[in-house]
Amino acid sequence: xxxxxxxxxxxxxxxxxxxxxxxxxxxxxxxxxxxxxxxxxxxxxxxxxxxxxxxxxxxxxxxxxxxxxxxxxxxxxxxxxxxxxxxxxxxxxxxxxxxxxxxxxxxxxxxxxxxxxxxxxxxxxxxxxxx
Amino acid sequence: xxxxxxxxxxxxxxxxxxxxxxxxxxxxxxxxxxxxxxxxxxxxxxxxxxxxxxxxxxxxxxxxxxxxxxxxxxxxxxxxxxxxxxxxxxxxxxxxxxxxxxxxxxxxxxxxxxxxxxxxxxxxxxxxxxxxxxxxxxxxxxxxxxxxxxxxxxxxxxxxxxxxxxxxxxxxxxxxxxxxxxxxxxxxxxxxxxxxxxxxxxxxxxxxxxxxxxxxxxxxxxxxxxxxxxxxxxxxxxxxxxxxxxxxxxxxxxxxxxxxxxxxxxxxxxxxxxxxxxxxxxxxxxxxxxxxxxxxxxxxxxxxxxxxxxxxxxxxxxxxxxxxxxxxxxxxxxxxxxxxxxxxxxxxxxxxxxxxxxxxxxxxxxxxxxxxxxxxxxxxxxxxxxxxxxxxxxxxxxxxxxxxxxxxxxxxxxxxxxxxxxxxxxxxxxxxxxxxxxxxxxxxxxxxxxxxxxxxxxxxxxxxxxxxxxxxxxxxxxxxxxxxxxxxxxxxxx
Numbered sequence: 001x002x003x004x005x006x007x008x009x010x011x012x013x014x015x016x017x018x019x020x021x022x023x024x025x026x027x028x029x030x031x032x033x034x035x036x037x038x039x040x041x042x043x044x045x046x047x048x049x050x051x052x053x054x055x056x057x058x059x060x061x062x063x064x065x066x067x068x069x070x071x072x073x074x075x076x077x078x079x080x081x082x083x084x085x086x087x088x089x090x091x092x093x094x095x096x097x098x099x100x101x102x103x104x105x106x107x108x109x110x111x112x113x114x115x116x117x118x119x120x121x122x123x124x125x126x127x128x129x130x131x
Numbered sequence: 132x133x134x135x136x137x138x139x140x141x142x143x144x145x146x147x148x149x150x151x152x153x154x155x156x157x158x159x160x161x162x163x164x165x166x167x168x169x170x171x172x173x174x175x176x177x178x179x180x181x182x183x184x185x186x187x188x189x190x191x192x193x194x195x196x197x198x199x200x201x202x203x204x205x206x207x208x209x210x211x212x213x214x215x216x217x218x219x220x221x222x223x224x225x226x227x228x229x230x231x232x233x234x235x236x237x238x239x240x241x242x243x244x245x246x247x248x249x250x251x252x253x254x255x256x257x258x259x260x261x262x263x264x265x266x267x268x269x270x271x272x273x274x275x276x277x278x279x280x281x282x283x284x285x286x287x288x289x290x291x292x293x294x295x296x297x298x299x300x301x302x303x304x305x306x307x308x309x310x311x312x313x314x315x316x317x318x319x320x321x322x323x324x325x326x327x328x329x330x331x332x333x334x335x336x337x338x339x340x341x342x343x344x345x346x347x348x349x350x351x352x353x354x355x356x357x358x359x360x361x362x363x364x365x366x367x368x369x370x371x372x373x374x375x376x377x378x379x380x381x382x383x384x385x386x387x388x389x390x391x392x393x394x395x396x397x398x399x400x401x402x403x404x405x406x407x408x409x410x411x412x413x414x415x416x417x418x419x420x421x422x423x424x425x426x427x428x429x430x431x432x433x434x435x436x437x438x439x440x441x442x443x444x445x446x447x448x449x450x451x452x453x454x455x456x457x458x459x460x461x462x463x464x465x466x467x468x469x470x471x472x473x474x475x476x477x478x479x480x481x482x483x484x485x486x487x488x489x490x491x492x493x494x495x496x497x498x499x500x501x502x503x504x505x506x507x508x509x510x511x512x513x514x515x516x517x518x519x520x521x522x523x524x525x526x527x528x529x530x531x532x533x534x535x536x537x538x539x540x541x542x543x544x545x546x547x548x549x550x551x552x553x554x555x556x557x558x559x560x561x562x563x564x565x566x567x568x569x570x571x572x573x574x575x576x577x578x579x580x581x582x583x584x585x586x587x588x589x590x591x592x593x594x595x596x597x598x599x600x601x602x603x604x605x606x607x608x609x610x611x612x613x614x615x616x617x618x619x620x621x622x623x624x625x
Contacts, residue, residue, distance in 0.1 A: 028298055041301050048305050052312050087315070090265055094308065097272045104276055105297050108283050111290035124291065 013054035020047035034112060034119045038105045045098040049091045056087040136180055137192035137205045140173045140215070141257045148249035155242010163230055166245040170226055170252060174219035177256075181212035185619060191262070199262070199322040206262035206323070209623040210465065214259045214388050217469050218381060220605075221476050222252045225376035228480050228598040231591075232373040232487055237284065244284065248377055251277040255385050264311045264397065265321045267389065268304060271353070274385075275300045278378055282370040292365035299362040303352030310345030313338050314397075326397050334402050343402075346393055354386035354446055357420030364439040372483040375435070380476040383442060384468045387449045391465065394453070395624075404456040411542065417451025418548040420444065425555035434482045434492040437559060438475070441518060444552050445471050451545050452533045458625060460536025465621050466613070467529035470517070473609060474526060477514035477602040481507050484591035484599060497563065498570035503589045508567060510599035515560035517606045520553050525609035532617075 008015055020043055027040025064082040109119060116124045147169030154161045184190060184207055192205040207215070226248065233241050254274030261267050279300070283293035315321055317338050318329040333339045355363040367379050394403045404410060424444030431437040449471070452464035484507045485500065486492045501508050517524035530549060537546040590596055609616070 025302075028302070034294060037298055041298055045301065045305055048309050048312070051309070055312065055316055087312075093265075093269055097269060100276055101272065101297065101301055104279050104283075105294060108279065108290045108294040108297065111283060112294060115288075115290060128288065 013057075014051070017047045017051040017054070020044075020050065023047075032121045034109050034121060035106075038102065038109060041105065042098065042102055045094070045101070049094055049098070052087040052091045052094070056084040058083050134192070136176050137190060137207060137260060138194060140176050140180070140260070141253055143172050143176075144169050144249045144253035144256070148246045148253065151249065152242050152246035155240075155246065159238065159241045162241045162245045163226075163233075166226055166249060167223075169249050170219060170223045173252075173256065174216075174223055177212070177215040177219050180207055181216050181620075184209055184212045200320045200325055203266050204262035204322055204324070205260045207260050209620050210388070210392065211259045213465075213469065213620050214385065215256060217472050218252065218255050218259060218385065221380050221472055222248070222377055224476060224598045224602055225380070225480070228376060228483065228595045229373035230594050232371070232483065232595075235487065236371055236373060240284065244281070244371075244373065247277045247281050247284075248374065251281065251377065252381075255381055258385055258389060262323045263321050264314065264323055264326065268308050268311060271304055271307065271389075274382070275304065275353075278382060281374040281378060282366050284374070285369045285371045287369060288365065289369035289371070292362075292369045296362040296366040299352055299359070303349045303359075305349070306345050306352065307349030310342045310347075310349065313342035313345065317342070323392075323397050327399060330398065330402070343398060347390070350386055350390045350393070351450075354383045354390070354450075355443055356446055356450055357416055357423060357443070360420070360424075360443045360446075363443060364436060367439040367442070368433070368435040372486050375483060376476050376479040379438070379442060379479050380472045383446050384449075384472045384475075387446065387453075387464070388468055390450070391453055391461075400456070410454050410456050413454040414451050414540075414542050414545050417447040417454065418544050420447030421451070421548040421552045425552040428559055429555060432494055434485065434494065434497075434563070435479075437494075438478055438482065441556070441559070442475060445475075445518075448530075448533060448549065448552075451548075452536060455533075455536045455540040455542060455545065457536050457539050459532050459539055461625060462617060462621050463529050463532030463534075463536050465624055466532055466617065469616070470525040470529045470606075470609060473602060473605050474514055474517045477510055477599060477606060478518070480595065480599040480602055481511035481514060484595045485511075487591050487595065488589060494563065494566055497567045500567040501564075504591065505588065506596045507591055507599055510603035512560070512564065513603040513606055515556075515563070517610075519556045519560060523610050524606045525613065526606070528610055528613040 024040045024042075024044030024047060027043065028037050031037050031040060058080070061081055061083045064085040066077060112124070113119055116127055118124060118127075147165055151162050151165050151169070154165060180190065190207040192207075193199065194203045194205065197203070226245075229244075229248075233244055237244065251274055254270045254277065257270035258267055258274060261270060275297075279293050279297045282296060283290045285293075311321065314326060314330075317333055317336060318326055320326055320329065330339060352359045363383075367375065370378060394400075421444045424440050424442075424447060428437050428440035428444065431440060445467070449464045449467050452460045452467065455461075482492055485497070485504065488504060489496055489500075513524065517526035520527045520530040530553070534546050534549055537543070537549065
């Protein structure tokens with residue numbers, strides 16, 4: 001039991017992202033409402049973004065901005081003092097992608113609503129079956 | 132200028148896509164010629180690049196002059212050069228064929244349609260030549276998002292099918308992203324070549340193995356591999372016919388290309404093909420895909436839906452062929468990417484013409500179709516023969532390589548599945564031929580303008596007929612020159 005607690009406590013960031021990911025998957029599979037599915041999809045994407053962000057972190061490191069300006073007292077940069085900015089930059093792109101996906105998904109949901117007058121999947125299915 | 136070709140191949144369609152969208156608001160007439168330029172130029176460039184790759188070696192290009200690992204590298208080798216030419220040829224043919232369909236189906240959205248298709252093609256071309264694992268994810272999503280929008284432009288149930296595709300596609304892309312994240316965690320680089328140099332020391336690590344699995348699962352969802360193929364039939368049969376040749380012919384094929392690229396370039400064969408249990412499990416999965424795809428195709432009542440299930444079976448061909456893990460299997464798989472893109476294009480163009488004229492593609496409405504649309508049906512029959520695998524057409528040769536690979540690897544179940552699916556395909560296509568050729572035309576079913584009173588020729592517009600005939604001819608040409616293709620290009624892939 002103690003081992004489990006230390007396992008969870010030492011890698012809590014991974015546990016958080018796994019829980020979020022499973023929440024998203026659960027919503028996408030189980031929920032009947034299309035907008036809830038879309039929200040689940042967004043949670044799923046966000047969990048992966050959080051995973052990347054947490055990967056960049058280091059203990060006792062600061063934000064990756066070099067304090068001195070150009071030309072003044074050029075001292076060597078110790079990479080260990082700064083958190084890794086690359087995953088964060090990658091996630092800026094991934095956030096843009098996820099926002100665009102959300103936009104397209106909601107636009108399609110609006111068209112679905114106009115077509116069937118509902119967003120509940122079982123009601124849509126029964127309408128399709130009646131045709 | 133010459134050195135900038137690898138970048139131009141993406142930038143030209145990307146910029147033209149934006150221009151077309153704006154021009155579409157001002158004057159619809161300019162959209163089509165602009166799209167023609169936006170796809171014709173990269174086609175010429177891609178042919179030039181392929182010839183250059185054949186002469187010399189791999190072409191690498193550093194975007195913005197930033198060297199890897201800092202910058203993004205574009206990398207054109209034999210495999211990606213070949214796929215690039217296929218992408219642009221298919222896109223150009225489909226563009227010419229789609230002109231009349233766009234005018235008939237959604238004339239007011241011409242700008243949006245052409246813009247989205249160019250964006251789609253730009254994304255596919257980027258996926259093909261990028262040498263950066265994260266850049267591939269971004270381009271994957273560009274392609275997918277424009278694909279969802281194109282599918283959503285269809286009528287009836289298209290938006291719902293598009294939404295389901297979107298949810299599945301996003302799960303797939305996210306899994307791929309997670310896999311790339313694991314790789315980055317272990318190596319600290321995203322450049323494919325550098326990854327392949329750093330990974331061999333880490334092959335025993337569980338993180339790397341899981342990274343590979345996550346990438347593979349993501350790509351399987353994107354390519355509609357058997358257990359996760361559910362999104363494909365609805366999305367592909369409800370999408371507008373103008374886009375069907377483009378999306379159906381290219382999406383799954385490019386995803387299989389990505390699988391091959393990740394497996395061969397990022398991971399090496401010594402990692403990928405070392406676990407025989409995994410390989411045979413994936414081949415078995417492909418066998419199930421082929422068998423279920425074929426059987427479900429038999430149960431469909433409309434042409435387009437039948438073709439969508441054939442695509443699922445064909446995905447099984449290519450995935451299975453690759454995971455056989457020997458030279459013949461992989462050659463067959465790569466050759467089938469080219470051939471299947473051409474075959475799917477040919478069939479979807481022909482079916483698009485039929486749907487354009489008859490406003491229906493139900494098998495029962497096809498009686499007498501050979502008399503009213505002879506040229507379209509010639510293209511359809513050639514495409515069908517190629518899917519079945521009749522010798523002069525290209526489908527025979529890739530199937531030949533796949534069967535040879537299956538025999539060499541000793542996976543007889545794969546060979547049996549290939550032959551079984553060929554037999555089913557014979558039934559599928561000869562059923563269409565029987566209805567269309569031998570059944571007399573039923574009188575007074577359709578409106579006057581769809582069925583001429585004298586029962587004479589009522590072909591689709593010239594652009595559609597010519598493009599379907601060109602794609603049908605390409606099947607035979609590809610078949611005849613298979614030797615050249617394999618000897619000059621594909622054998623260098625391995």
